[in-house]
Amino acid sequence: MITSVQNNLVKKMKKLHMAKERKKQSQFLLEGTHLVETAVASGWPIEMLLVSDDYALTGDLASLPYEVISDNVLEHLSVTKTPQGIIALANMKEMDFPRESTRVLVCDGVQDPGNLGTIIRTADAAGFDAVIYGKGSADLYNDKTVRSTQGSLFHIPVIQADLLEKLPELKSAGFHVWGAALQESVIYNEAEKTEKLAIIVGNEGAGIREEILEMADTIVKIPIYGQAESLNVAIAAGILMYEAKK
Template identity: 55%
Template sequence: MITSLQNEKVKEWVKLQKRKGRRESGKFLIEGFHLVEEAYHSNWEIAEIIVEEGLDYSGWHHQFFTITVSRKVLQHITRTETPQGIAAVIKMKEPKEIEGHSVLLIDSIQDPGNLGTIIRTADAAGFDMVMLGDGTVDLYNDKVIRATQGSLFHLPVLQADLLKKIPKLQSGGYTVAASALTDAVSFKEMPANEKTALIIGNEGAGVRNELIDAADQSIKIPIYGQAESLNVSVAAGILMYYING
């Protein structure tokens, strides 16, 4: 059992708290029974399972290399005050090709909670794929992972240069629609198409102008009250459900 925070294995896990460490290793850390179960049932590769001393667990977990640690170590590596007693190191996997009939493109979303909620909503709305553009918070940030509630493991998420992907989507038969506040039509006026790609943008600045220019059309959600705008995750949910409705 590992009890020391200076243990080399613990230092290796701590590196997964940073984007650089995750990218260099090709792995990321998740915590809690729900997320570990979702990773397993979605056939993501589990490198190792970490369990707290005294945890009573059974089932499929025993198929994997398992390390027992003290509560102090688990709190240290997960940055969670009250961890559930189980964590896992997961190997990243990233799709190479565009797939499905509905694709969400995310431009520079910076809040981890927003990104995780949007991915969870894309999963619920039946979207087939998500693309993360430059300037977007890291997919494997612990707050993003928790906010997805496991949806991270259900649909392919691709890191991409959106300006390069838009022409490929268009040549593949997708109508590309950008969410915008000006020079845009109501989303209800968007013509139906079998294949649609939706671009949503940064919390404050919105979708970059060059992406709006590259899109086939700009759409907006009408504001009927006095609110200046909608939260980006709420707006994304309305548009995705309309597209797949």
Template identity: 50%
Template sequence: MITSVKNETIKNWSKLKKKKYREKMQQFIIEGDHLIEEAISSGWEIDAIVAVENKTFDHSDNSLKVVRVTEPVMLHLSETKSPQGILAIVKMKAFNITTQKRLLLLDEIQDPGNLGTMIRTADAAGFDAVLLGRGTVDVYNDKTIRSTQGSLFHLPILPVDLLEEIPRLKAEGVNILVSTLERAKTIDQVNPTDKMGLVVGNEGNGVSDAILELADERIHIPIYGQAESLNVSVAAGIMMYALQMK
């Protein structure tokens, strides 16, 4: 039982709340039974499960190291308002794209909730991977992780330089569809190809001009009411499903 927030192990784990330490230690924190079970069942490596003294749980891997802590220590480690009394320290994975039929490419997405929702939707829509362009919020941000509802563990998610990655994908036959209002066809006019990459951009500025120039097709969702625009995660979801259902 660890009872002090000054314990060296606790101090090191607490550092994982910051991106630079997550990257340095190649670990991140997840909270709650659901996310822990998703990580385990998806084959991610768990460094330790951390639980308060009276917390009971039944996870599929009983060989995992379990560290018991007091409620104050759990509150110190947790980033949620109402901790569930259990969290896990997870090791990051390095991914390569092995299947390139359906890819979601994100250009400078800033909101962690939007990023998490798009990862969750890409998983639900059967996309093969999510590529995070420069300037996109950290996928291991606590809010992003919670917004994915476990989909973080189901498909490859990797940071890339889109200006370098898109030409490489095009050379391998991936059709690049970029979401924009400028000189764009509506989503219903698109004829999906076997290999496609859907690019959506920053909440305020959209896709950068440099990436727009790399598009094979420019697409948008028509607005029938008086709303000026759609939330980027909603728009991405509509387009992903529209492309999959054709």
């Protein structure tokens, strides 16, 4: 049993709470039974597990390398209030853009990890083929982002790209592009829906960058019927994605 927070493996994993270390090591942490089981079931590369003494490894989890850790080590590594007794050391992997895609969600500068994670989860639920996120967006492997996806990170390709390069590629491949904004816009359920459709949503405060919005074929808006100034970006993305699937 690993009982010291000064253990080399524990120190390595603790560093993965920092974005620069995740990038340096090309690894990140998964915490909790649901996320770990979902990752393993999807074939995501898991290097090893750390489990508490009373955690029962079953099914596919039992075939993975593991170390038993004491409660103080678990609390040292955990970012949740009530740790479930399992933390996985996972490897990052490059995700390919699906060649036969017809529905894609594009995030321009979505900074909040919870919003990005919820958008990925909703894209998975709506049957979208991929999520593309660009400059200024939250770190995909931030713990809050990963937890907010509720495992959908392991179901749908999520790709980081330069949107100034990726959007022209999508348009060349036959995608019609919606941009969510207010200026010179049409109500979203009146917009043209083509065989291939990409939807851009933007930064929580500033919206979509002008140079990105200029690439949209149609500007769409979601009407506000009450007194709220705006919709949360993840909610707006969900409304647009489900409309696109009709």
